[in-house]
Amino acid sequence: MKTINSKLIEDVVRDMCIDGCINLNDDVVNSFKKNRDNEENEVAKNILNILIDNAQIAKNLNKPLCQDTGMAVFFVKIGQDVHVKGDTITEAINKGVSRGYTDGYLRKSVVSPIDRINTKDNTPAVIHYEMIKGDNIEIEYAAKGFGSENMSKMKMLKPSDGLDGIKEFILQTVKDAGPNPCPPIIVGVGIGGTVDKCAQISKKALFREVGEHNHDEFIKELEEEMLTKVNELGIGPQGLGGKTTALAVNIETFPTHIAGLPVVVNINCHSSRHKKIIL
Numbered sequence: 001m002k003t004i005n006s007k008l009i010e011d012v013v014r015d016m017c018i019d020g021c022i023n024l025n026d027d028v029v030n031s032f033k034k035n036r037d038n039e040e041n042e043v044a045k046n047i048l049n050i051l052i053d054n055a056q057i058a059k060n061l062n063k064p065l066c067q068d069t070g071m072a073v074f075f076v077k078i079g080q081d082v083h084v085k086g087d088t089i090t091e092a093i094n095k096g097v098s099r100g101y102t103d104g105y106l107r108k109s110v111v112s113p114i115d116r117i118n119t120k121d122n123t124p125a126v127i128h129y130e131m132i133k134g135d136n137i138e139i140e141y142a143a144k145g146f147g148s149e150n151m152s153k154m155k156m157l158k159p160s161d162g163l164d165g166i167k168e169f170i171l172q173t174v175k176d177a178g179p180n181p182c183p184p185i186i187v188g189v190g191i192g193g194t195v196d197k198c199a200q201i202s203k204k205a206l207f208r209e210v211g212e213h214n215h216d217e218f219i220k221e222l223e224e225e226m227l228t229k230v231n232e233l234g235i236g237p238q239g240l241g242g243k244t245t246a247l248a249v250n251i252e253t254f255p256t257h258i259a260g261l262p263v264v265v266n267i268n269c270h271s272s273r274h275k276k277i278i279l
């Protein structure tokens with residue numbers, strides 16, 4: 001049994017929040033570059049160059065790459081042979097978020113949902129837990145902007161709607177979103193489960209590195225097909241036209257009930273900020 005002090009979790013979460021909002025990972029920046037080289041539209045090329053410069057400027061100046069530093073979302077895997085001493089993991093993560101968003105001068109964007117009173121430290125975080133074997137704790141963080149979150153949709157399709165219905169819903173959601181989610185976007189799709197499980201796996205899909213596919217060959221091909229179709233919509237970077245509407249379409253599935261076919265399309269913007277650490 002390994003013992004981890006909750007203060008360590010708090011400290012690494014603090015650092016992840018600051019690092020995540022400032023330093024865009026290479027998988028996203030490299031995808032901007034690859035798509036810029038494939039673009040024929042000059043405006044689209046320019047915008048992708050601006051996004052590449054913006055990421056570099058944020059690194060150089062140690063400043064957030066977007067003013068919207070998002071709601072903090074975590075996927076945490078906990079080894080069943082780990083003992084956490086001190087605070088609960090949830091308390092430690094929230095303390096880390098509070099310190100990270102305060103010390104890093106990151107915008108505090110979290111409010112109570114009805115009276116809209118700001119919690120002043122960007123807590124609480126949204127945290128998803130999974131128990132695993134072993135004695136590690138794996139923490140993945142994303143700063144989720146709401147320009148893109150607001151464009152996400154859920155639909156309870158009928159089983160008879162089938163694959164065609166799923167494809168149509170994904171395309172229509174991206175089309176309806178247009179320029180609002182700050183394209184080029186990443187499209188996370190959850191298929192199956194219940195309402196809550198479907199939304200959770202669509203979010204998990206956004207945590208992948210750009211270019212990483214589902215391990216199931218059929219789903220991988222579906223991801224590639226949908227990326228081509230999404231990019232054929234011509235929305236382009238910042239909605240000003242071009243071939244780069246999305247950098248990736250990531251799909252996760254889960255078995256569902258015989259009577260249903262839930263689908264969630266969760267959209268992320270070009271500020272696709274995610275960090276991972278293993279303790």
Ligand code: SF4
Pocket residue numbers: 066067068069070144145146147148149181182269270271
């Ligand atoms: S949606 Fe993303 S890029 Fe747009 S303002 Fe929010 S965080 Fe920034």
